[in-house]
Amino acid sequence: MPTTPTVEERAGCGLGARLAVWLMRRFLRPLVARLPWTPYTLRFAPLLDLAGFLMLPPRGTRVARVRGLSCPAEWVRGPGVTGVGDKVILYFHGGGFVACGLRTHRRMIARISQAADMPVLSVAYRMQPRVTIATSVSDCSNAYGWLLEEGHEPADIVVAGDSAGGYLAFMAPLHALRDGLPPPAGIAALSPFTELDIAGKIAHANAALDPFIPAPRLRDMVRTCFPGAEVTDPWLSPVHADLGGLPPVLIQVGSVEVLRSDAELMAGRLGAADVPCTLQIWEGQMHVFQIFADISREGLAAISEIGAFARAVTGLTVRREAA
Template identity: 40%
Template sequence: MQIHHGTSARSLVVRTFARTFIKPTFTYFPSSGPLAHGLNALELGARVIPRDRRVRVEPVFGEGWAAELVTPRDGAGDGAIVYFHGGAFLFCGLATHRRIVERLALRTGLPVLSVAYRQSPKGLVETSIADCIAATDWLIEGGVSPERIVVAGDSAGGHLSFQVAIEATQRGVPLAGVVGLSPWLDFDNSVRRAHPNARRDHYIPAARLGRIARQVTGRAILEPGLSPVNRDLRNMPPSLIVCAADEVLRHDAELMTERLEAAGVPVDLHIWHGQIHAFPVMGDLTPESAASLDVISTFVQDQLGLSHLRAVTDIAV
C-alpha cells in the first residue's frame, strides 16, 4: 500500500466545490422516477467539451452497448485498455469520461475502448456486466490477445472491471490486469455506513448507497455473490486500486485488497489524501489527478512489458 500526502490548491478548490454543491445534489436528487432523467444532463453537457486532437476516435456498436475506440494519432502499441465509466449504474457515459480515456491513451500509447453499457432503468447490474464482457470480447475477436488487455474503471466502472476479470478468469481467458479507481465493490452498505469516512466523504452521500444498490440490482435483499469482494478471486490478474483517503469507498478498496492478497493475487493499493471520489477521472485538472494517471499508466505498461510514460505536454503542475 502506498499513501500519497499533500494537497494542491487546485484539489482544495475541487474538494470544496464537491462538498458544497455535488454532495448535496446527490443526497437529494431522485435516482428513480421522471426527475431521475435529469441526471442525463451531465452526459449531454459533457459532449460540448472539445476532443483532444492528438487522438482519433472510432465509434463502435454492439448488441445493446456502444463504445468509442480512442487511439493515439502517432501510433498505438501492442495491447489495449477497456474502460468502464462510473456513475452508480445510473448516469454518466462516454462524454463525461473522455478526459481520462484520452489521457490514458496518450500516456500508455495504447488504444482505449471506452464502453457505454446499459444502466438503470434500461437494465440491471447483470445487464451492465454482460455488456462489458461483450465489449471486451469484441476486442479479443478483433485480434487483440486477452493477455494484452487491461480492464479499468472508476466507481461503478471499477465494479465492472473486477466482474469482467472474474468472469474472464473463470472462462480461462487470462487478462493482463485490472484497475479500479474508487471502485464500488460491495453492495452491502451496513459496514460502510458505520465507517468514519461516511461523514468525511466530500462527494458521496453514504446513506444512499444501500438504496441505490437495491435499485440497480433489482433485489430487495442483496445476495453476497453480487459483490466482487465476495467472489472467488483466485488466479485473478494483477490489480491496481486507487482511492481517496477520506472517501467512503475506501472501505471497498481496502477490503478488496485484503481479499486479493488472501487469494494470492498481486495487488497494489494507492491512497491519496485531500482528494475526492474518483479523482483520476479529472485527467490533468489537478497535479494529483495527473500523478494518479502516471501510476495507472505505469501499471498498465508494466503488465504489458511496454516502455514507460510517453510525453504528455499539458499535464497540470
C-alpha cells in the same frame, strides 16, 4: 497462498485539489443528498452525458466509433498514440450505474491512453433502471470477448474503470473466467464500488468526510440497481467472489472518500486470494479525483501511474506523459 497487498500512501494535496473538494462539499454534496432517486427521475440521468461536450479531450486525441457490440463504444487514442500494436485498455465509465457515458469520460480516458501509450476501448454499457445489472455486466464481459475475437491476446489487455465502472472492471473478468475465457493482463480500478452491503460505508469515518457522496444515498443506488439481491452473492459482489484467477490489480482511491472502505476491503480479499494488488491511497483526494486533473496535479500523477501499470503488466516499454 495469501499475500499482503502493497499499500502506498501518496502524500500531498495541492491547492487545486483542495478547492475542488471545498466546492463539491459546499454545492454538489447537498444536491446529491436531495435529488429524488426514483425509477422515473433516473431515466433522465443518462442525459448527464450530454454535458460531456464541455470536457473536450486534449488536442490531438482521435476518437472512432465501434460497431458490432451490444452497446455504444469508441476507440480513444490520446495525443501521440498511434495504435500500432495489439496492447489496449478496456475502460468502463462510472456514474452510479445510472449516469455518465462516453462524453463525460473522454478527456480523462484520452489522458490515460496517452500515459499508457495504447488505445482505449471505452464502453457505454447499458444502465439501470432501463436494464438489469446482469445486462450491464454482460455488455462489459462481451466487450472483453470481442477484443479477443478481434485478435488481441489476453496478455495485451488491461481492464479498467472508475466507481461503478470499477465494479465492472472486476465483474467483467470474473464472468469471462466463468465462461472459460482467459484473464486479462491486469485490472486498474479507480475508486471502485465493490461491496453491496452499505453498512460498512456508513460506519466508516469517511462517511462524514466525503465531499461528494452522502453514504446513505448509496442505499438508494443498491435498492434500485440491485433489487432483491443477496449482498453476499459472489456473482454480484466482487468482494465475495472467488478472486483467485484474477491478474495483478491496481486500485487508486482518495483518502477522504467513502468508497475507501470498499477499496481497502477489496485489496484485502485480493491478497487473501493470492492476487498481486497495489492499493494507492491519495491524501486529501475525493472520489475519482483523476477526472479533475485539469485543476489537480495529483490527478495527472495518478493517471501517469495508471499508464505505468498498464505498460508494466503488458510488457510495453514506450512511455508518454499525460497532457
